[in-house]
Amino acid sequence: MANSLGKFFHFGQSALWQTKDNRVVGLDLGHSSVKAVQLRRDKGRAILETYGEMAVGPYGHLAVGQVSNLSGDQMAELLGDLFREANITARAVSVAIPLRSSLLLIIELPPLSPSQLGKVIPIEARKYIPVPISEVELDWWVIPQPAAGAPAAGEPKKVEVLLAAIHKEVINQDTAHLKRLELTPAFFEIETFSAIRSIFSGERGATVILDLGAGTTKLAIVDYGIVRISHTISKGAQDITLAISRSLGLEFAKAEEIKRSVGLLERYEGQNISGLASTIVEYIFAEAHKVLTIYETRQRRSIEKVILIGSGALLRGLVELAQQSFEVPVMLGQPFAKVEYPAFLEGVLSKTGPGFAVAVGLALRHLEALA
Numbered sequence: 478m479a480n481s482l483g484k485f486f487h488f489g490q491s492a493l494w495q496t497k498d499n500r501v502v503g504l505d506l507g508h509s510s511v512k513a514v515q516l517r518r519d520k521g522r523a524i525l526e527t528y529g530e531m532a533v534g535p536y537g538h539l540a541v542g543q544v545s546n547l548s549g550d551q552m553a554e555l556l557g558d559l560f561r562e563a564n565i566t567a568r569a570v571s572v573a574i575p576l577r578s579s580l581l582l583i584i585e586l587p588p589l590s591p592s593q594l595g596k597v598i599p600i601e602a603r604k605y606i607p608v609p610i611s612e613v614e615l616d617w618w619v620i621p622q623p624a625a626g627a628p629a630a631g632e633p634k635k636v637e638v639l640l641a642a643i644h645k646e647v648i649n650q651d652t653a654h655l656k657r658l659e660l661t662p663a664f665f666e667i668e669t670f671s672a673i674r675s676i677f678s679g680e681r682g683a684t685v686i687l688d689l690g691a692g693t694t695k696l697a698i699v700d701y702g703i704v705r706i707s708h709t710i711s712k713g714a715q716d717i718t719l720a721i722s723r724s725l726g727l728e729f730a731k732a733e734e735i736k737r738s739v740g741l742l743e744r745y746e747g748q749n750i751s752g753l754a755s756t757i758v759e760y761i762f763a764e765a766h767k768v769l770t771i772y773e774t775r776q777r778r779s780i781e782k783v784i785l786i787g788s789g790a791l792l793r794g795l796v797e798l799a800q801q802s803f804e805v806p807v808m809l810g811q812p813f814a815k816v817e818y819p820a821f822l823e824g825v826l827s828k829t830g831p832g833f834a835v836a837v838g839l840a841l842r843h844l845e846a847l848a
């Protein structure tokens with residue numbers, strides 16, 4: 478466990494990172510949809526070779542858009558189909574760990590030497606991690622100034638440490654899934670870090686990332702390019718479909734179809750779909766506001782921008798509603814902007830891009846390591 482930084486934040490030297498043909502795959506095992514992106518490194522450039530997405534629901538006898546817990550067999554079938562249909566050939570696979578299965582927080586410690594920190598942090602981590610330390614992969618990173626808050630006059634100097642823990646069980650489970658395809662994961666990374674890599678372009682101001690997944694919404698505040706806060710909101714885009722389904726007495730699949738076509742913009746056969754959808758979205762934004770307000774007050778920093786990712790962010794009219802709610806510029810994350818692709822894909826990639834932020838970010842990290 479000692480300094481496992483290489484696994485999550487930096488580039489390890491593991492042989493598993495190596496590829497024969499400079500091809501890598503980022504794999505985002507979302508709760509409602511699995512996404513994969515294959516990139517190739519060519520003369521320092523990242524080239525998009527192929528990408529694909531597979532809804533999880535139908536593999537667990539549920540509908541598209543529904544959160545499902547698949548058995549090992551079902552997941553193997555899904556991954557097999559996804560790799561085959563998207564024509565994924567790379568064997569070097571990196572995998573995202575859901576924020577929900579990890580713990581990410583900043584702790585303050587006295588200024589110690591790196592070796593002292595290496596001893597103190599695992600002991601300190603026990604206070605925050607609700608399971609035995611032996612059950613998690615632990616990682617940490619000392620936040621450099623000026624990202625760390627400056628000490629007030631007379632205050633003892635402290636260092637801020639970003640602490641990350643991932644449940645080993647999740648790593649073992651994902652490894653088992655890949656093993657069935659005769660693949661071994663090169664590395665794991667908490668999804669938030671992957672997404673930041675693919676959608677950030679050097680912003681230093683306080684930026685909010687809202688990842689609208691199916692079951693939950695993940696919020697991260699990134700300031701000076703560093704994750705300061707991460708938080709999971711217990712509602713996601715699936716809740717909009719459920720609200721439409723319940724209110725109109727429709728099956729989930731039909732409600733999902735209506736949600737995707739109508740969004741926050743129109744009515745459907747006289748029914749106020751946008752009203753149902755906006756109730757859920759407004760709940761999510763209100764929860765996000767609570768976290769933002771605490772951050773802004775404590776750090777005396779103003780949020781400058783909100784970036785929406787996750788396929789839930791594709792809801793028609795969402796950016797406009799977010800803009801009104803947050804009163805700062807709001808944009809959709811465009812991860813494919815960091816890679817080269819044929820011009821004819823421009824339209825489809827800018828439309829679906831926000832959903833692939835995590836998968837692209839994983840593949841980019843892997844490619845950087847091959848440089």
Ligand SMILES: Nc1ncnc2c1ncn2[C@@H]1O[C@H](COP(=O)(O)OP(=O)(O)OP(=O)(O)O)[C@@H](O)[C@H]1O
Nearest residue numbers: 507508509510542690691714715787788789791792
């Ligand atoms: N065009 C669209 N318009 C509106 N919503 C959409 C659209 N496409 C997908 N969604 C919604 O996006 C949600 C899935 O988002 P995403 O694929 O990012 O989730 P996930 O990664 O599987 O979930 P999690 O991140 O929680 O594991 C679903 O609720 C789905 O209905």
Ligand SMILES: [Mg+2]
Nearest residue numbers: 507508690787
């Ligand atoms: Mg997701």
